Amino acid sequence: DQQVKQNSPSLSVQEGRISILNCDYTNSMFDYFLWYKKYPAEGPTFLISISSIKDKNEDGRFTVFLNKSAKHLSLHIVPSQPGDSAVYFCAASVGAQKLVFGQGTRLTINP
Amino acid sequence: DVKVTQSSRYLVKRTGEKVFLECVQDMDHENMFWYRQDPGLGLRLIYFSYDVKMKEKGDIPEGYSVSREKKERFSLILESASTNQTSMYLCAACKGGNTDTQYFGPGTRLTVL
Numbered sequence: 001d002q003q004v005k006q007n008s009p010s011l012s013v014q015e016g017r018i019s020i021l022n023c024d025y026t027n028s029m030f031d032y033f034l035w036y037k038k039y040p041a042e043g044p045t046f047l048i049s050i051s052s053i054k055d056k057n058e059d060g061r062f063t064v065f066l067n068k069s070a071k072h073l074s075l076h077i078v079p080s081q082p083g084d085s086a087v088y089f090c091a092a093s094v095g096a097q098k099l100v101f102g103q104g105t106r107l108t109i110n111p
Numbered sequence: 112d113v114k115v116t117q118s119s120r121y122l123v124k125r126t127g128e129k130v131f132l133e134c135v136q137d138m139d140h141e142n143m144f145w146y147r148q149d150p151g152l153g154l155r156l157i158y159f160s161y162d163v164k165m166k167e168k169g170d171i172p173e174g175y176s177v178s179r180e181k182k183e184r185f186s187l188i189l190e191s192a193s194t195n196q197t198s199m200y201l202c203a204a205c206k207g208g209n210t211d212t213q214y215f216g217p218g219t220r221l222t223v224l
Contacts, residue, residue: 004153009151041217042217043215044154045215046214098144099156100170101153101154102153103151103152103153
């Protein structure tokens with residue numbers, strides 16, 4: 001039972017454009033959501049997070065949006081840069097306990 | 112920043128062998144985790160530990176055990192390796208009650224023949 005789903009295995013975006021990565025979840029008890037970024041041969045690194053009491057959190061080029069009624073979150077990257085090419089995982093937790101990860105989306109930024 | 116190291120980047124073992132994957136963190140964090148990453152399945156939690164000598168099962172603990180004798184070290188043990196345990200294994204550490212700052216090691220690519 002996949003509680004956190006990333007339905008797009010891959011996404012290709014032109015440099016300078018907006019990248020939008022999507023994530024859906026089924027457990028309404030999740031109260032904290034995170035995005036991690038992973039380069040090949042490295043472990044994932046924390047990117048940005050959002051609490052369930054908010055609907056938007058912004059950090060530089062990265063913005064995460066949360067739609068609780070739709071159980072959906074998205075990560076926007078503007079403008080996209082070649083160094084953003086990586087696998088992105090969304091994750092969720094209940095009460096700051098263990099994380100549940102999605103399947104990941106491979107983002108490729110084309111010059 | 113926390114540094115999390117894993118004993119091997121690549122490992123090849125035979126079916127039935129006992130396998131030890133070691134993870135060490137250098138920032139005195141209470142929580143440590145073992146995940147496996149497989150294509151199309153993302154990261155799945157195998158075991159985690161909130162303190163020395165404490166362990167909790169994650170979502171897929173079958174076929175695995177763990178050991179945490181010291182705060183900085185968390186070991187994953189495959190008692191009798193099988194081919195379906197071929198995977199990328201990732202260790203992570205974070206402060207207590209603060210799961211957003213999980214720091215990951217580089218991973219161990221295990222192949223079981």
